[in-house]
Amino acid sequence: MNSHPVDPVLVDVARAARRVVVFSGAGMSAESGVPTFRDAQTGLWAQFDPTELATPEAWDRDSGLVWAWYQWRTGLVRRVQPHAGHRAVADWASRTQLSVVTQNVDDLHERAGSDVVAHLHGSLFSPRCSRCGAAHPTDGGVDTEPTGPLAPPSCESCGGAVRPGVVWFGEALPEDAWTRAVAAVETCDLMVVVGTSAVVHPAAELPILAARTGATVVEINPEATDLSRHISHTWRTTAATGLPALVDAIGGDR
Ligand code: APR
Numbered sequence: 001m002n003s004h005p006v007d008p009v010l011v012d013v014a015r016a017a018r019r020v021v022v023f024s025g026a027g028m029s030a031e032s033g034v035p036t037f038r039d040a041q042t043g044l045w046a047q048f049d050p051t052e053l054a055t056p057e058a059w060d061r062d063s064g065l066v067w068a069w070y071q072w073r074t075g076l077v078r079r080v081q082p083h084a085g086h087r088a089v090a091d092w093a094s095r096t097q098l099s100v101v102t103q104n105v106d107d108l109h110e111r112a113g114s115d116v117v118a119h120l121h122g123s124l125f126s127p128r129c130s131r132c133g134a135a136h137p138t139d140g141g142v143d144t145e146p147t148g149p150l151a152p153p154s155c156e157s158c159g160g161a162v163r164p165g166v167v168w169f170g171e172a173l174p175e176d177a178w179t180r181a182v183a184a185v186e187t188c189d190l191m192v193v194v195g196t197s198a199v200v201h202p203a204a205e206l207p208i209l210a211a212r213t214g215a216t217v218v219e220i221n222p223e224a225t226d227l228s229r230h231i232s233h234t235w236r237t238t239a240a241t242g243l244p245a246l247v248d249a250i251g252g253d254r
Contacts, residue, residue, distance in 0.1 A: 004245035010233055011249045013216050017190035020098040022089050023206055024239075027195020027221060029106055031240040033080040034073075038197075043145045045069060054168045059130070063161055064149025070164040071150055074124040074141025077106040085194070085243035086112035092247045099184035103196060103203050105166045118181040120173050120203050122166040127153075131160025173202065185210045192246075194220045194239050198227035207231065220246075 014020075026036035035041070037050045045053075048069075052058055059066045090113035092098055099117040100109050105124045109116050127136045134157040142150070152161045167173055185191065191210040198204040207227055211217045218233040219225065220242040228234050235242055 004241055006245050006249040014246060014250045019188045020096055021184050021188040021191045022100050023191055024102045024104060024194045025196025028239045029104055029108055031083045032108055034077055034106055044147060055170060056168055064151050067152040068146040068150040071142045072145055075143050077124055078140050082108040082112035083240040085239035088243040088247040090114040101181045101184060117184050118177040120177055120181060126165030127162050128165050129155035129160045130163040132158040136162040186213050188215050191215050191217045198225045
């Protein structure tokens with residue numbers, strides 16, 4: 001039983017929902033210990049702006065530096081665990097039709113037991129060749145913070161440099177993931193938006209699309225965002241507190 005109070009209107013909406021989308025961003029992973037881009041960076045990374053490392057230009061300029069940063073993030077994600085909010089989403093999905101659409105490049109939803117319909121910004125665990133696009137096996141990143149650049153591995157097919165399987169600023173989203181996300185969003189009657197600042201497009205347009213197609217959109221975020229004023233329900237709480245409380249409240253006397 002979770003004693004965190006939940007707005008009864010929200011509980012009614014969630015109980016009545018037949019098709020749910022959980023749309024998550026970096027704040028979803030924060031309580032697992034994965035820092036968001038906007039959090040202070042440490043060590044070698046303190047001197048770089050992460051939004052500038054996550055670009056094709058940075059890769060062209062210094063692929064070793066960019067590879068080292070992603071190897072560090074991959075290792076960090078591998079060492080942390082999903083939290084109660086991730087588990088609550090998986091639990092909810094076992095009882096209703098629920099699609100997880102995420103901007104996150106970690107695998108915490110999956111490790112909590114959810115199928116992810118769309119990783120809009122790719123994955124840390126699917127590196128690929130920057131030249132021919134062939135998939136390259138992930139090595140799980142590094143255990144200690146790199147003190148300098150790390151040479152990216154070479155593609156087994158063509159010898160090109162292997163790049164992180166994530167979407168960088170200025171790059172297009174994977175078309176299939178976007179199509180699946182839009183299909184889920186257009187047919188949902190409830191969208192729960194968790195831990196995103198809703199400023200990075202086109203992902204930020206999905207909650208607006210949901211609202212326009214008649215879904216109730218609920219935001220779970222300790223802070224107000226650009227989205228907050230467009231939707232009817234905002235809940236100023238965190239992912240690891242709000243989601244388990246909501247899913248417990250829906251379950252009633254389970
Ligand atoms: N629970 C819920 N929300 C939280 C929590 C928490 N514990 N902690 C922080 N937040 C919220 C913040 O208030 C903020 O609104 O999570 C949001 C994180 O915002 P961003 O760092 O901008 O993350 P996101 O919206 O996912 O960014 C979109 O930009 O950083 C790039 O490609 C990256 O996919 C990412 C995209």
